[in-house]
Amino acid sequence: MMKSCTQFQSSWGPAVGALALVLLVGTAKAGVAQAQSSPTFTEDVAPILYESCVGCHQPNGIGPMPLLSYEDARPYAARIKRKVQAREMPPWHLDPTVGIQAYKNDISLSNSEIARIVSWVDAGAPEGDPAKLPMLPDLPDGSVWQLEDLLGPPDFVIEAPPLTVAANGQDQWWVQKTPFEGLIDGPRYVRATELKGSYPLGVKVLHHGHVTLGFEGEDGRRQSRPLGRQGIGKGGDLFPETTGMLIQPSGELSWNLHYFPIDEEVANERATAAVWLYPEGYKPEYETIGEQRFTADSGGDMPWAGDIVIPPHSIKAQQGTHVLKGPAMVTSFRPHMHMRGREQSLEAIYPDGRREMLAKVDNYNHFWQISYEYEDNAAPLLPKGTVLLITTIWDNTADNPVNPDPRQWVVFGQRGVDEMSHVWLGMTYLTDEQFERLSAERNRMAARDDG
Ligand code: HEC
Structure with missing residues (x-):
């Protein structure tokens, strides 16, 4: 999205400058190592912020503070480190260790980007050469x-x-x-x-x-x-x-x-x-019914709303299932709980008994309503009879940082202090023939990737 700006490559400028300087003072080796390993705002951090943060962290965005300049970012250095390390920012709360990881709208940082931000903060958050600041991307407003x-x-x-x-x-x-x-x-x-x-x-x-x-x-x-x-x-x-x-x-x-x-x-x-x-x-070849709600809280073949009863100081789990009456493709996953929500996952139990994790959010935050949109060639293709298994975990203890009061009993309700547990899934039901064709295409692609 923010990739329109192409001036992100770091240049040789500062390293060469630093080299000249340390040669002058005669401690070449140590100096060069330091000049190369110590990241700066303008060369190492701003490119990440401009790509992954300023869409929201700008005066017209939903982020609480702008992160456009060194002056903007410097006071938040410690908090930036904490938030990116905890994978709370940018907001992308999927467990990166399990489930499908190919999403069209993935805004998460790579491990090396996180490491670069962390080492910048640990080095005292230096600015670097202001001339190296990349061009600011276009910042559309709401x-x-x-x-x-x-x-x-x-x-x-x-x-x-x-x-x-x-x-x-x-x-x-x-x-x-x-x-x-x-x-x-x-x-x-x-x-x-x-x-x-x-x-x-x-x-x-x-x-x-x-x-x-x-x-x-x-x-x-x-x-x-x-x-x-x-x-x-x-x-x-x-x-x-x-x-x-x-x-x-x-x-x-x-x-x-x-x-x-x-x-x-x-x-x-x-x-x-x-x-x-x-x-x-x-x-169009395929007809979708759009994003639909699969409830683990109000009927269908899931447990009923009244089933949500979370005692004080407790961690509770709830599971619900939905059996697919025909073949389908799931194009997106959007978890929904409230303030006690901690984890939610979607698994498929295939007719042959095989079980697959399709998506799992392990870092849920009620403020965010993120839809995880599968890449077209990664969207789960599910045969008729597949069981969708939705698991919700609530944390009503004091360890949950957004828990308004761990002493309360919590039941189903509309307010943020009540609870819910459903997922929104982008659903495209398929004919048998479409399912066979798409499955065969996937298999061909997989075979090509292996070969
Ligand atoms: C989709 C919009 C969005 C994106 C992208 C985003 N943020 Fe945020 N950020 C927010 C919002 C909204 C909040 C306040 C709510 C929250 O903390 O979840 C926030 C909070 C923060 C905070 C805490 C501020 C405080 O006062 O404690 C930091 C630090 C932060 N973001 C840094 C970043 C960084 C660094 C990136 C990029 C790597 C980033 N954010 C990407 C919207 C965003």
Whole structure:
């Protein structure tokens, strides 16, 4: 995303300069070693920040402080070290040691990037040569659609009724219905959707939310398709190039928006969703139903909401299963718990008994609603009869840094201090023939990689 700026390679400048200097004072060997091993802000750290942090850590971003210059970053050096070492920043909370690791939107740092930041802080966080500071990347603000770069302007935009979000108080919900009429002429396939709060204040108060379109499907049955799912740290939903989501031209939009106050009233906030369509008449090869909720907390073939009872000072686990009635491809994984949530994982138990971890978050933080989007050729392909096994672990002890009160009993509920346990999965159900074809393609690719 931030890779547009290409001046990141470090140059020989300072090493040569330092060499000349130490030759002069006559301690060449030790001096050279030091000049090469001690990282500086401008040459070693700024490139990482510009690539992985400043999208949020800029005056118009959601990060609490800008990290654009040495002056910005220096006071936070110790905290930066702690956050990147703990893998809390950038926000990417997947366990890197287990499960599929190929994601389109992976923003995590590599081990060597983490090591570079740590050794910079340990060396006293030196600035280095200001002339070596890389060019600042473009910093879009929250007024633009993230997917517009890739897809151009959306085909249509829908808007929630206005809400005034109070300055203080508890979380607020905005649950509304609005008609969907006159925006498209006939059935169409959706390529991508993106939902956001209004700019500049709405984007700060909208914690997560959805807008779904309910309509009568071609088979006469009531259907519901997401036209926008938002969460802090989650971008828009872009389906793979041959995949689309079918919608009908008339129906009803259900808005379900969850706001967190920010000590400032936000008047007439209106969440908006942008929708990009495939061209008229185009029928994509695969049809998705978008991101769907798999609950371990409210029915289906999962345990019921009332099953969540977390005693004080305890760690609790809950598992739920869902058996696939047909073959499917899972394109994304988005865990959802609240403040006691610590871990959540998705495993597949295949019809032949084989068990595979598909994704596991071991560092969950309720503030973030990140969707882990599988690379197209890594998205799990699951045969009919596969059991999806969802495991949730809550930590209601004092060791959980965001636990508001470990002395409380915690049950299911909407508020952040209550609990939930479900995952959102991008689901594309497949015909048997599509499943066979995709599986064969994967096997061919795997064979090629081995050979
Ligand atoms: C997707 C947006 C986003 C990205 C990318 C991001 N941050 Fe953050 N950062 C935040 C937000 C929001 C917070 C406050 C909430 C939290 O701590 O989770 C935060 C908090 C922090 C804090 C703690 C600040 C404090 O006052 O204690 C540090 C340090 C930090 N980020 C550093 C970084 C670094 C370094 C990177 C890149 C390697 C980075 N962040 C990438 C959004 C982001």
